[in-house]
Amino acid sequence: MTRRRMRIAAVTLCFSVTTLCAQVSVVHGRVEVEGTAKTRAPLPSTVVWLTPVAGDPPPPSGNALGTMRLTQRNKSFEPHLLVVPAGSAVEFPNRDPFFHNVFSLFEGKRFDLGLYEAGTTRMVHFDRPGISYIFCNIHPEMSGVVITLTTPFYAVANGAGNLQITNVPYGRYWLHVWSEGTGPEAVPPPAREIAITETSTALGVIRVAALNGQSLAHKNKYGRDYDAPTPDSPIYHQQP
Numbered sequence: 001m002t003r004r005r006m007r008i009a010a011v012t013l014c015f016s017v018t019t020l021c022a023q024v025s026v027v028h029g030r031v032e033v034e035g036t037a038k039t040r041a042p043l044p045s046t047v048v049w050l051t052p053v054a055g056d057p058p059p060p061s062g063n064a065l066g067t068m069r070l071t072q073r074n075k076s077f078e079p080h081l082l083v084v085p086a087g088s089a090v091e092f093p094n095r096d097p098f099f100h101n102v103f104s105l106f107e108g109k110r111f112d113l114g115l116y117e118a119g120t121t122r123m124v125h126f127d128r129p130g131i132s133y134i135f136c137n138i139h140p141e142m143s144g145v146v147i148t149l150t151t152p153f154y155a156v157a158n159g160a161g162n163l164q165i166t167n168v169p170y171g172r173y174w175l176h177v178w179s180e181g182t183g184p185e186a187v188p189p190p191a192r193e194i195a196i197t198e199t200s201t202a203l204g205v206i207r208v209a210a211l212n213g214q215s216l217a218h219k220n221k222y223g224r225d226y227d228a229p230t231p232d233s234p235i236y237h238q239q240p
Helices: 003-022
Strands: 024-033 046-052 067-069 071-073 076-078 081-085 088-091 102-104 123-126 130-136 143-149 154-156 162-169 171-179 192-196 202-208
Antiparallel strands (some): 088 123, 130 143
């Protein structure tokens, strides 16, 4: 190849890379609590994600299928909210000095891990998209949420309500919103269609319901109210 052709090829490559880079954008949005109480209401945990209107879903991100963890500690799940790509494995280690029985019976992954003791763990494969509300059949105060997605284009709003989704290709998308203020029994808001272009990268203000203290109220895995703790039961006592 002559020097002239090499220069032309280099210019063409630089133009192609620039054009390719120009076809993706950083999408911004802001979450606010709806209604007159929005100035004093705490912001619920909120996740926003985009799925293409047409065509196959984009490939998952690089660490999509790694093992993640939802730890049981101090009668709570850590973290409380976990977003995972479809196909991911999630461990549920018990770091409390007593038994737990983790289960989920809602729209996402349905499972019941049974009773397992301190220092042991169980694993669940979240193989389909959906919202999984996670509870313990022994301790009603425990709750967590696993959101399983088939798209890498998502963001969790920060404490100020701001969110950012990077490397979104131009095109038309369905905008989905999950917020903890809706709760497991509520019908989720319908997705709405949006266009991401060079001049349209803002999602605007996304208004969500306020937390009411009962958003994750639930029955046990048998659909009944929880029994009062039995003081002599080894389930509630610290392990030796």
